[in-house]
Amino acid sequence: MRTPVDDLPPAFAGSRSGVAGRNATILFLSALTIMAGATISPALPAIEAHFADTPEAAILTRLVLTIPALFIALCAPFAGLLADHYGRRKVAIAAILLYGVAGVSGIFANSLLTLLAGRALLGVAVAGVMTVATALVGDYFSGSARDRFMGQQAAFIGIGGIFFLTGGGLLAEFNWRAPFLVYAVAFALLPAILAFITDVRRPALQKQDGKSLSPGFFFTIPLAAILLAAVLNSLTFYLMPTQLPFHLRALGTDSPILVGVAMGACTLASALLSFFYGDVRRRLDVSAVFALGFGILAAGLALVAAAGSFAAILPASFLVGSGLGLIMPNLGSAAMAIAGEDNRGRVAGLLTASIFLGQFVSPLISQPMAERTGYATMFGFGAATLLAAALAALCLAGI
Numbered sequence: 001m002r003t004p005v006d007d008l009p010p011a012f013a014g015s016r017s018g019v020a021g022r023n024a025t026i027l028f029l030s031a032l033t034i035m036a037g038a039t040i041s042p043a044l045p046a047i048e049a050h051f052a053d054t055p056e057a058a059i060l061t062r063l064v065l066t067i068p069a070l071f072i073a074l075c076a077p078f079a080g081l082l083a084d085h086y087g088r089r090k091v092a093i094a095a096i097l098l099y100g101v102a103g104v105s106g107i108f109a110n111s112l113l114t115l116l117a118g119r120a121l122l123g124v125a126v127a128g129v130m131t132v133a134t135a136l137v138g139d140y141f142s143g144s145a146r147d148r149f150m151g152q153q154a155a156f157i158g159i160g161g162i163f164f165l166t167g168g169g170l171l172a173e174f175n176w177r178a179p180f181l182v183y184a185v186a187f188a189l190l191p192a193i194l195a196f197i198t199d200v201r202r203p204a205l206q207k208q209d210g211k212s213l214s215p216g217f218f219f220t221i222p223l224a225a226i227l228l229a230a231v232l233n234s235l236t237f238y239l240m241p242t243q244l245p246f247h248l249r250a251l252g253t254d255s256p257i258l259v260g261v262a263m264g265a266c267t268l269a270s271a272l273l274s275f276f277y278g279d280v281r282r283r284l285d286v287s288a289v290f291a292l293g294f295g296i297l298a299a300g301l302a303l304v305a306a307a308g309s310f311a312a313i314l315p316a317s318f319l320v321g322s323g324l325g326l327i328m329p330n331l332g333s334a335a336m337a338i339a340g341e342d343n344r345g346r347v348a349g350l351l352t353a354s355i356f357l358g359q360f361v362s363p364l365i366s367q368p369m370a371e372r373t374g375y376a377t378m379f380g381f382g383a384a385t386l387l388a389a390a391l392a393a394l395c396l397a398g399i
Contacts, residue, residue: 022140022196023149028189029092029133030153031160032099036068036126038161039182040106042169046176051112060112064119066363071123072130072356079128080135080349084342087199088132088139091345095128096186096193103183122183127352134348138336139200144282146336150329151277158271158325162264223347225396226334227354229290232389233327234358235365236301236382240266240320242363244304244313247375253310262313266321273325280326281333287397289330291390297323298386305379323386331355 040047048061083091102125105118133153141149164182171178245259253259280289300319307313331351339347370378 018196021192025189025192025196026133026136026140027153027156028192029096029129030157031164032186032189033126033130033133034157034161035164035182035185036103036122037065038165039168040172040179041065041165043172043176043179046172047112047115050176054112057112060116064112064115066360067116067119068123068126069356069360071120072127073353073360075124075127076131076349076352076356077346078349079131079352080346082128083132083135083345083349088136088345089193089197089199091128092132092193092197093190095125095132096190098122099125099129100184100186103186104180106180106183107177127349130352131345131349134332134336134351135344136197137332138339138344138348144278147281147329147333148278150333150336151274151281153332154274154277154325154329155271157328158267158274158321161267162271165260165267219350220338222338223335223350226331226338227350229327229389229393230331230351230354231358232385233294233297233324233331234355235362236297236386237320237324238359238362239301239366239379239382240304240317243366243370243375243378244317246370247304247379248310248313250375251307251309251313258310262310262317265314266317266324269318269321270325270328273322274329277326277329277333281330285397286330286334286337287393289326291393291397293323293326293330294386294390294393295323297327298383298390299323301379301383301386305376305383 044061044065047064048057051057051061054060079091079095098121102118102121105121106115109115109118137146137149137153167182168179171181241263244262248254248259248262277289280292284292296319300316300321300323303316303319304313307316335347335351336344366378366382369381373381
């Protein structure tokens, strides 16, 4: 039976420090995904002001934040295919190099179009990074160990979000280009990938008449349900960062600091619940965890809809983050549990694409609804949709 130590490069086989280094490398790779948007978010107003003479500067500036999600959704399935065919290590190295170059390119961009081109390439890089990070967890861990690490991974991403959002805000105080320097940290991960990450040997495909058989069709109904859950989770959760500031303004709270506090409560709760995901998973099956997570997320959005002041938004944000903290690691764990050894990369790629597809389309769906019905009704509709998802998952759990 394969153990984590068996998967280390020869120089580290049997080494506890090697296992720790490998796990830390995967965690830092995962943190790069949240860094893609969080780092430059505080600089968006200054970017818009700098390129104010550009036609459609307002919408193009907002695309600077969202266009990576579109390219992640488009490219992640192909990244998964490459990871299965060429190995995780090669894709990780290429993705890290592209991540650093594309991320730092914002420092030198002399127009919004060149800035957007760099952000699009960053999305391509994140597609590779996140797909490989998820597939590696499936390669190196199984059972309860995988559940625990998925929880740690989601918690690390949440903590990274707080760190990079704060760091980006501090750097943006000096110059709007300064936050783009943070992306250079990707280059520091390259030695760790070379030292600690190796490809796990997967069983060769059966042969018939001397020819290799292609992998079987792996897109099943359970996988489709997981991908649908990923899209729904991202679509509804992203009502918070995209619409909460405007909802608070309608309630009479127009302070960016208070908006940051509300989103910070959400991120903190997500990190805390993710850290305990392994314990929750030991007591509940996958469907029951989805039911619990969607139910908590629905309750949080319902409280946001009913809130009449900032004081009521804080506990609602904490509930939303708590639901997210259970759902995100459950998505990865469930997907890797049903993936075969020959298609983990492709399954991870489809999951990554689904997560970021939901992120990208969320404002496209929510904004027209908010304009027609108001923010409270929009959040209420999101809560009702999540409640229906929770009830469906509860039925599947057989409870």
